[in-house]
Amino acid sequence: MSHIKNRLFICSLLVTSSLMAEDVSLLDESLENLLNTEIQTKAQIGTRSNAKDYLESNAPVDVITLRQIQSSGVTQLTDLLKYYIAGFSTERSSISDGMDHIVNYSLRGMKADQILVLVNGKRYHPSALVSTSSGSSFVDLNSIPLIAINRIEVLRDGAAAQYGSDAIAGVINIILKSNDANMLSVSTGIRKEGDGQNTQANGFVSIPLEYDGFFNIALMAKKENATNRAGLDRRIATPAVTTHFGLPDAKNLALVLNSEMVSQENTIFYSNLIFNYKESEASTFYRTPDSSRAIYPNGFLPMLKDTILDYSLTLGAKGRFEEGTTWDISNVYGYNSSDFSLRDSMNYDLNASSPTSFDNGTLAILQNTTNLNLKKVINAIVLSGGLEYRHEEYTIDSGDSASYYGTGSQGFPGYEPSNEVRASRDSYALYLDTLYNVTTDFSTDLALRYENFSDFGDTANYKIAVKYNLTPKLLLRATTSTGFRAPSISQSSYSYTSSAVSGGTLSKKGIFQPSHPASKAMGASDLKPEKSTHYSLGMVFQPNKQSSLMVDSFLVKVKDRILLSEKQNTTTAISSQYGISTIQYFKNIADIENYGIDIKYNQKYTFQNQSQLDSTLWFNYSQSKVLNPEALSATLIQDLEDRLPKEYIKLLNVYHVSDVTIGVNFNYYGSYKMSVGDIPTTFNPELTTDLDMKYAYTKDLSVSLGGFNIFDAMPNKWVNSSLYRGYDGIMPYPNSGPIGFSGAYYYISMEYKF
Amino acid sequence: MKIIYFFLLLLIHTSLFAYENEDRVICALTSKVAKFTKNNNSKLNPYTITVLHNKFGTLFTDIFKNVTINGKDVKILYIEDIKNLQKTNILFVFTTHINELNQIFSSIKDKNILTISNMRGFAQRGGMVQIYSQNQKLKIKINLKKVNEEDIYIHSALLRIASIVQGDKR
Numbered sequence: 001m002s003h004i005k006n007r008l009f010i011c012s013l014l015v016t017s018s019l020m021a022e023d024v025s026l027l028d029e030s031l032e033n034l035l036n037t038e039i040q041t042k043a044q045i046g047t048r049s050n051a052k053d054y055l056e057s058n059a060p061v062d063v064i065t066l067r068q069i070q071s072s073g074v075t076q077l078t079d080l081l082k083y084y085i086a087g088f089s090t091e092r093s094s095i096s097d098g099m100d101h102i103v104n105y106s107l108r109g110m111k112a113d114q115i116l117v118l119v120n121g122k123r124y125h126p127s128a129l130v131s132t133s134s135g136s137s138f139v140d141l142n143s144i145p146l147i148a149i150n151r152i153e154v155l156r157d158g159a160a161a162q163y164g165s166d167a168i169a170g171v172i173n174i175i176l177k178s179n180d181a182n183m184l185s186v187s188t189g190i191r192k193e194g195d196g197q198n199t200q201a202n203g204f205v206s207i208p209l210e211y212d213g214f215f216n217i218a219l220m221a222k223k224e225n226a227t228n229r230a231g232l233d234r235r236i237a238t239p240a241v242t243t244h245f246g247l248p249d250a251k252n253l254a255l256v257l258n259s260e261m262v263s264q265e266n267t268i269f270y271s272n273l274i275f276n277y278k279e280s281e282a283s284t285f286y287r288t289p290d291s292s293r294a295i296y297p298n299g300f301l302p303m304l305k306d307t308i309l310d311y312s313l314t315l316g317a318k319g320r321f322e323e324g325t326t327w328d329i330s331n332v333y334g335y336n337s338s339d340f341s342l343r344d345s346m347n348y349d350l351n352a353s354s355p356t357s358f359d360n361g362t363l364a365i366l367q368n369t370t371n372l373n374l375k376k377v378i379n380a381i382v383l384s385g386g387l388e389y390r391h392e393e394y395t396i397d398s399g400d401s402a403s404y405y406g407t408g409s410q411g412f413p414g415y416e417p418s419n420e421v422r423a424s425r426d427s428y429a430l431y432l433d434t435l436y437n438v439t440t441d442f443s444t445d446l447a448l449r450y451e452n453f454s455d456f457g458d459t460a461n462y463k464i465a466v467k468y469n470l471t472p473k474l475l476l477r478a479t480t481s482t483g484f485r486a487p488s489i490s491q492s493s494y495s496y497t498s499s500a501v502s503g504g505t506l507s508k509k510g511i512f513q514p515s516h517p518a519s520k521a522m523g524a525s526d527l528k529p530e531k532s533t534h535y536s537l538g539m540v541f542q543p544n545k546q547s548s549l550m551v552d553s554f555l556v557k558v559k560d561r562i563l564l565s566e567k568q569n570t571t572t573a574i575s576s577q578y579g580i581s582t583i584q585y586f587k588n589i590a591d592i593e594n595y596g597i598d599i600k601y602n603q604k605y606t607f608q609n610q611s612q613l614d615s616t617l618w619f620n621y622s623q624s625k626v627l628n629p630e631a632l633s634a635t636l637i638q639d640l641e642d643r644l645p646k647e648y649i650k651l652l653n654v655y656h657v658s659d660v661t662i663g664v665n666f667n668y669y670g671s672y673k674m675s676v677g678d679i680p681t682t683f684n685p686e687l688t689t690d691l692d693m694k695y696a697y698t699k700d701l702s703v704s705l706g707g708f709n710i711f712d713a714m715p716n717k718w719v720n721s722s723l724y725r726g727y728d729g730i731m732p733y734p735n736s737g738p739i740g741f742s743g744a745y746y747y748i749s750m751e752y753k754f
Numbered sequence: 755m756k757i758i759y760f761f762l763l764l765l766i767h768t769s770l771f772a773y774e775n776e777d778r779v780i781c782a783l784t785s786k787v788a789k790f791t792k793n794n795n796s797k798l799n800p801y802t803i804t805v806l807h808n809k810f811g812t813l814f815t816d817i818f819k820n821v822t823i824n825g826k827d828v829k830i831l832y833i834e835d836i837k838n839l840q841k842t843n844i845l846f847v848f849t850t851h852i853n854e855l856n857q858i859f860s861s862i863k864d865k866n867i868l869t870i871s872n873m874r875g876f877a878q879r880g881g882m883v884q885i886y887s888q889n890q891k892l893k894i895k896i897n898l899k900k901v902n903e904e905d906i907y908i909h910s911a912l913l914r915i916a917s918i919v920q921g922d923k924r
Contacts, residue, residue: 041890320849
């Protein structure tokens with residue numbers, strides 16, 4: 001014990017002396033050194049005043065820089081956020097219908113639909129897909145290719161009073177590249193098991209325009225092969241692997257155009273187009289042999305394909321009036337559709353006349369946002385405000401008749417004509433944001449936002465943030481706010497039903513709109529917004545320019561969280577009238593409290609040989625607690641409280657010497673729990689290691705070798721036995737753990753700047 | 755206890771390089787640019803830097819305290835209107851409306867004043883030295899034509915590491 005005390009004492013002395021050291025004067029540096037000095041990253045998010053150093057923000061903000069993006073080796077946005085942000089978790093589902101084709105994610109224990117996504121500060125549209133497990137529809141982050149991105153700002157705080165609906169867990173602001181170096185890159189990789197080959201090519205060209213304007217073109221093409229970690233299928237006489245359980249086969253093409261044209265009068269006309277086309281195909285469950293079938297009597301494996309079309313077009317202009325007020329007017333049109341089709345399947349009820357390929361229907365969402373923002377600096381006050389109008393549409397088109405006839409196509413029955421919908425809604429918002437720099441060390445920010453939705457009415461929210469520089473090296477910050485998440489138009493409008501033989505008769509089952517008479521008969525009501533209350537308290541300590549320590553605690557209370565109700569058998573008169581036997585619908589169902597803490601320590605070392613080491617140690621603890629357990633089943637409570645790890649630790653290191661850059665990351669995920677039926681399985685904590693080694697052959701040409709989860713960590717298997725989800729079943733691993741279940745991935749990549 | 759020990763160990767370090775506040779580096783670069791240029795106003799003593807529409811608080815004053823440029827003390831003047839401009843070596847202009855920018859250029863024409871700004875498009879619009887950031891580093895653009903027109907000498911060392919903007923697009 002005394003030994004430890006002595007060590008602590010010596011460390012304390014060294015730390016104190018380090019903190020007392022004077023900074024080297026900038027004026028003593030050479031011109032070259034000044035131009036090589038890395039400046040603090042600025043972030044626009046968290047306040048509507050000017051961008052500021054992210055460490056001086058009044059709410060916790062993290063920035064992933066271009067250099068970090070390029071040195072990570074990752075090829076898609078969700079992986080990048082998981083790579084750098086502790087508490088950001090991703091889920092890759094398998095044999096989960098549409099959710100096989102999009103990466104689900106969460107931040108600080110809260111779900112993807114509680115995270116607002118902005119591109120260049122403007123709201124980005126969600127995916128048309130609806131997760132029937134988490135009950136949410138969210139932005140497909142991977143529709144934005146990394147090659148087009150300059151930096152990513154992550155606000156870990158509620159901000160609905162500033163940005164509107166969905167900003168409950170936080171806000172992700174993706175800043176597209178402006179005047180950046182032209183480049184080409186290719187990368188290819190493979191899983192340790194020899195499958196999951198991934199090949200990607202990227203190109204970026206920036207054309208300078210007058211007055212520092214630009215026109216950028218970014219292109220990405222990617223092909224991913226499937227992985228398969230399925231267990232033996234014991235339903236057949238000689239157990240064998242019959243099903244694909246893993247990542248899907250996918251082809252992806254993305255184009256991003258981004259431009260700013262500056263007029264003689266200094267008005268900036270900006271625009272961007274983000275276009276993404278993806279074809280993704282995944283397995284459903286294998287259908288075992290049956291001699292009564294005219295087609296596939298020896299069994300078959302239906303393959304479900306999702307063709308995703310996603311685009312967003314932003315047009316806007318910004319400038320400054322002569323008296324100093326700045327203005328920004330924009331329109332963002334976003335569209336996403338998922339077109340489902342099946343191959344190698346059949347409809348049992350059509351038997352010999354059944355087709356083997358089906359068109360299973362299309363989901364589509366459209367979002368158009370028009371915004372006017374004004375900002376004026378009056379002495380120590382930065383006053384900004386604006387108006388926003390948003391129009392949303394959601395459509396479901398049914399599949400071909402063979403896909404839903406009778407019990408429908410095997411693997412994924414098509415959307416029926418009764419599921420077809422053309423829903424729309426509008427909303428208007430008025431907001432005001434006032435930043436008051438009371439003194440040079442103390443500032444307050446007050447944001448107010450009123451919003452009116454055509455479907456559920458209005459809501460008003462506020463945010464108060466205060467920041468105080470106790471010393472030049474220690475900043476204290478606190479926020480309190482209210483927020484909301486409007487029921488997504490997909491949650492209000494979505495239905496997916498199919499027919500099944502129940503008690504000898506064909507009856508309908510599935511998800512019905514909350515407004516459906518059968519749902520109403522079971523207690524459904526019109527969806528209302530989720531309401532949230534937020535508190536955060538934190539500090540930033542910068543003992544010197546080489547290090548910073550951020551500690552931020554948070555408490556978020558969400559009332560009326562919208563989730564999919566559990567499956568209920570129904571025998572009401574109305575259900576009988578519609579021939580419905582089993583029903584689910586979206587419902588304001590849960591009150592949840594999320595709380596936790598982030599501790600993040602950045603350190604930059606420079607050694608005698610001029611090599612540098614950047615290290616970040618980040619601990620995140622997030623706990624979710626259901627406040628109305630009496631209203632929920634034990635399974636749902638467990639899903640809400642224990643499905644995600646509570647602890648995340650990241651140790652990120654980048655070592656740079658001469659022409660070589662080496663990145664080594666250690667990621668720790670705490671345990672989590674899921675159930676099959678009533679049997680819970682606790683999945684062990686997991687530790688993964690990522691490695692990226694980059695050699696700059698010339699100033700413009702570099703080659704990287706690396707891997708993610710290089711030691712091939714895998715989650716433990718379910719504890720229960722089952723033909724399907726069990727340690728001895730087709731799906732031996734959890735469908736959605738934080739490290740997936742495809743194992744180690746190794747890659748090589750090359751980058752050329754010109 | 756072990757965690758505390760670990761964090762304390764992490765806090766121990768020595769380093770020459772650092773992440774710097776952008777505003778501070780802009781001020782420091784202004785001083786370097788001053789040292790690498792000469793104009794007829796060089797006889798002005800103390801060396802004078804005038805800041806129009808200051809947005810850096812007291813940073814210019816703090817940074818240039820006890821600093822000399824070309825052997826002279828440095829005086830920082832803050833103005834909100836170009837009409838109040840006195841004799842100066844450097845005019846640092848913060849972002850302003852295009853009409854005022856044109857007015858500024860007109861009023862300092864042939865006065866042999868070096869203009870510096872972090873305003874977008876400044877060099878192309880008729881300013882002389884533009885400081886801008888790109889991927890966490892600051893860079894310099896120089897409108898050489900304008901500099902020559904005002905008979906200001908810029909050292910080749912500065913020209914070597916700056917981007918040269920040709921012409922004046924006003």
